Amino acid sequence: MRPLPLPAALGVVVLGGVASAAQGAVNAELGERTGDPVLGAVVNNLGGCLLVLAGTVALPSMRAGLAALRRSGLPWWTYLGGVGGAVIVLVAPVVVPVLGVAVFTIAQVAGGSVGGLAVDRAGLAATGRMPLTLPRVGGAVLGVGAVALAQLGRPVGDLAVGLVLLCVLGGLAVATQSALNGRVAASVGPAAGLAVNFAVSTVVIGAVAALTGALAAAPDWPAQWWLYVGGLLGVGIVLSLLVGVRAAGVLRTGLALVAGQLGGALLLDLVLPGGPGVRLPVLAGALLTLLAVVVTGLRRRGPDRVAAEGAREPDGRLVG
Numbered sequence: 458m459r460p461l462p463l464p465a466a467l468g469v470v471v472l473g474g475v476a477s478a479a480q481g482a483v484n485a486e487l488g489e490r491t492g493d494p495v496l497g498a499v500v501n502n503l504g505g506c507l508l509v510l511a512g513t514v515a516l517p518s519m520r521a522g523l524a525a526l527r528r529s530g531l532p533w534w535t536y537l538g539g540v541g542g543a544v545i546v547l548v549a550p551v552v553v554p555v556l557g558v559a560v561f562t563i564a565q566v567a568g569g570s571v572g573g574l575a576v577d578r579a580g581l582a583a584t585g586r587m588p589l590t591l592p593r594v595g596g597a598v599l600g601v602g603a604v605a606l607a608q609l610g611r612p613v614g615d616l617a618v619g620l621v622l623l624c625v626l627g628g629l630a631v632a633t634q635s636a637l638n639g640r641v642a643a644s645v646g647p648a649a650g651l652a653v654n655f656a657v658s659t660v661v662i663g664a665v666a667a668l669t670g671a672l673a674a675a676p677d678w679p680a681q682w683w684l685y686v687g688g689l690l691g692v693g694i695v696l697s698l699l700v701g702v703r704a705a706g707v708l709r710t711g712l713a714l715v716a717g718q719l720g721g722a723l724l725l726d727l728v729l730p731g732g733p734g735v736r737l738p739v740l741a742g743a744l745l746t747l748l749a750v751v752v753t754g755l756r757r758r759g760p761d762r763v764a765a766e767g768a769r770e771p772d773g774r775l776v777g
Contacts, residue, residue, distance in 0.1 A: 607741070
């Protein structure tokens with residue numbers, strides 16, 4: 458499967474960001490009603506796994522992609538992208554009550570921007586190595602600033618340095634997740650990359666839930682159906698990242714996702730009962746993040762990717 462044209466791929470990622478904003482709201486509400494935030498993550502990933510399993514049964518192309526994993530020759534660590542997704546899902550309910558949404562979001566995006574620059578430069582994704590150009594670094598800084606602007610007016614909790622660093626680590630984990638999942642997808646197809654991601658992340662989240670005793674209780678499960686669509690949204694988010702990374706690299710994909718998240722947050726503010734309506738800082742942040750996506754794509758004369766030792770075969774393996 459060939460990568461989508463760049464504008465189309467980035468548009469898909471922005472839609473994935475909107476889904477991410479909705480997923481965060483759904484999972485947080487489910488965790489609050491059941492009395493354990495970890496249960497929201499468990500339900501989210503189990504739902505995603507069930508959808509992937511249904512796709513495996515229904516789609517021959519998905520089964521063919523999974524069968525091709527054995528012949529792909531990819532290193533074992535390329536299959537660990539789902540760990541990054543599990544990290545951020547588990548970090549959020551721990552740090553948000555202490556730091557507040559604003560600090561969590563800014564620190565996560567800062568970590569994701571640094572991680573995006575690093576993994577693109579290292580060539581972990583299937584796009585090959587990308588240089589640390591001034592537009593790429595400037596776009597990353599602009600993206601973090603845009604998110605900080607969008608959080609103006611939100612309450613700030615206790616600025617515990619350890620928890621802030623944990624948020625930054627979560628952002629780094631998501632950038633690594635995007636790179637590794639994209640590498641698997643480039644080798645055997647996005648459907649197989651999706652399946653590997655959810656298989657790994659569900660094992661990690663299930664293990665954490667078991668260790669913390671979240672599965673031992675008998676929670677009072679709410680009846681509202683929409684509280685259980687986190688898995689469906691998660692499938693859409695991971696697929697959008699797979700599409701974006703193949704076409705644009707990790708950094709630009711991450712910034713496009715953030716733009717969608719801010720746009721989705723603005724939409725939720727408008728449609729949810731009792732929402733605050735249009736918040737100008739969020740609108741300005743979303744527009745500035747889209748500008749950051751454009752800035753990171755500005756090129757100097759010469760190739761945008763580092764070739765030679767970083768060149769890749771179409772299946773995503775390093776050559777040379």
